[in-house]
Amino acid sequence: LQALAARTRPDFRVGAAVALGPLAADEEYAQALVGDVGALTPENAMKAQYLSPRRGVYTFEEADALLAAAESKGMAVHGHTIAFSEAMPGWMQELPTGTAEERRDTADALLEYLATVVSHFRGRLASLDVVNEPFDVDQGTDLQENVWYRAFGPDYPVVVSRAVHEADPDVRQFVNENGADVPGPRQDALLALVRRTNALGGHVDGVGLQAHVYDLTTDAISAEDLAATLDTFGASGLDVRISENDVTDAEGPDAQAEQYAVVLATCLGSPVCVGWTTWGVDDRYDWYVDEDGAPQQGHDLLHDDGEPTPAYEAVRRAL
Numbered sequence: 001l002q003a004l005a006a007r008t009r010p011d012f013r014v015g016a017a018v019a020l021g022p023l024a025a026d027e028e029y030a031q032a033l034v035g036d037v038g039a040l041t042p043e044n045a046m047k048a049q050y051l052s053p054r055r056g057v058y059t060f061e062e063a064d065a066l067l068a069a070a071e072s073k074g075m076a077v078h079g080h081t082i083a084f085s086e087a088m089p090g091w092m093q094e095l096p097t098g099t100a101e102e103r104r105d106t107a108d109a110l111l112e113y114l115a116t117v118v119s120h121f122r123g124r125l126a127s128l129d130v131v132n133e134p135f136d137v138d139q140g141t142d143l144q145e146n147v148w149y150r151a152f153g154p155d156y157p158v159v160v161s162r163a164v165h166e167a168d169p170d171v172r173q174f175v176n177e178n179g180a181d182v183p184g185p186r187q188d189a190l191l192a193l194v195r196r197t198n199a200l201g202g203h204v205d206g207v208g209l210q211a212h213v214y215d216l217t218t219d220a221i222s223a224e225d226l227a228a229t230l231d232t233f234g235a236s237g238l239d240v241r242i243s244e245n246d247v248t249d250a251e252g253p254d255a256q257a258e259q260y261a262v263v264l265a266t267c268l269g270s271p272v273c274v275g276w277t278t279w280g281v282d283d284r285y286d287w288y289v290d291e292d293g294a295p296q297q298g299h300d301l302l303h304d305d306g307e308p309t310p311a312y313e314a315v316r317r318a319l
């Protein structure tokens, strides 16, 4: 897929979120990846909860192994992610922010974490989600008041972006969000956040639109809406990555395949859209699990048990 995309857009990246476990252990999975993608997003390995189990303690082994695998296959790496409410270790979430002195100490701890991590990966990441899912869940437009917010206030993305820039001036910076794939209040809020962040000295190059499509009857992304979205961000000088695309097949494999193809073709057709990444490779390792931890049926990727799905064929035709 990467080779097909590169025929018309040499810099365009077809990517996938990848976990080290299956990559190391499952030859079929590794083959599907090697053949197809030009960029890798660590699915979990670069999240704070995995990188720093205790304050001042860092565990880079898994992320380093994943990056080494990507590099050995000539893939670019998209880092994921620095400030993310849902993926912090307990010690970080619980840093106190009641008094001014506590906020100073918490700010120090957060910035030490950021500088250590970004310096560690410096030169190996093409791009990085500096802030992930800033807004309240369920289509909210207010910022989640996580520890970064409590330590630095509502303009914490400026602090994060500047500190990332200081530690790695070359990494392309993204703010990544779900539910902002089509025009609407959530998208307006994302654009406003990034514009404000950069107006205050941040270095954000673009936005990641996750494009998780869980219900094709209500949440399908049309070519028209996505094209308008790309124009909107492009008009503010921002790049867009489709960062976590995955589509339910509850409406049938044809509808699913069509949705993938529409998103990819629309992205590829706009110079604003610099890459398209699926959130996973093979349904065997689908991240989306139900309340009991069992994989959800009907939430499918481009491969299933090592075999290409109809979605894979549709995507290939769209390139």
Ligand code: XIL
Binding pocket: 043, 044, 132, 133, 210, 244, 287
């Ligand atoms: C998910 C991973 O895929 C799961 O393995 C993990 O248990 C939870 O997080 N949006 C994001 C990703 O930005 O980091 C999430 O990844 C999926 C939703």
